Amino acid sequence: MHHDKCYDAAVDAKICYDVAWEYIDGYKWTCSNGTAVCAEKQTACKMALCACDAAVVQCWSKHPKPEKKLKCNHIRKLPLPYGFQH
Structure with a gap:
């Protein structure tokens, strides 16, 4: 949540364009000392x-798998979002 x-x-802060694009717009990151x-x-x-995902x-890392x-x-079955309909 x-x-x-x-x-x-x-x-909302106008940093990103729309919600649907967020889930497919890749970003770059590395792992340093497990972070x-x-x-x-x-x-x-x-x-x-990337900050949200990090x-x-x-x-999650603070809880057991x-x-x-x-x-x-x-x-x-859920309806497809408007941007993904053909």
């Missing part, structure tokens, strides 16, 4: 998205 709000904040480090020479949007990964993968009870 915080991760999605982080992405939304980048759009994600966002590359400095990239667009403000890519920096913001924060969620840092949060689940021992088993939970499965959904059923498949739920």
Whole structure:
């Protein structure tokens, strides 16, 4: 939830263009001493998205890995976002 709000904040602040693009616009990063480090020479949007992802990964690293993968009870089809319709 915080991760999605982080992405939304980048759009609200006019750093990124739209929500759909956030999920496919790649960015550059490296790993230093087990920590994600966002590359400095990239667009403000890519920096913001990388920071959001680095924060969620840092949060996950503080918790044990689940021992088993939970499965959904059923498949739920969702309508495609407007930007992805053919």
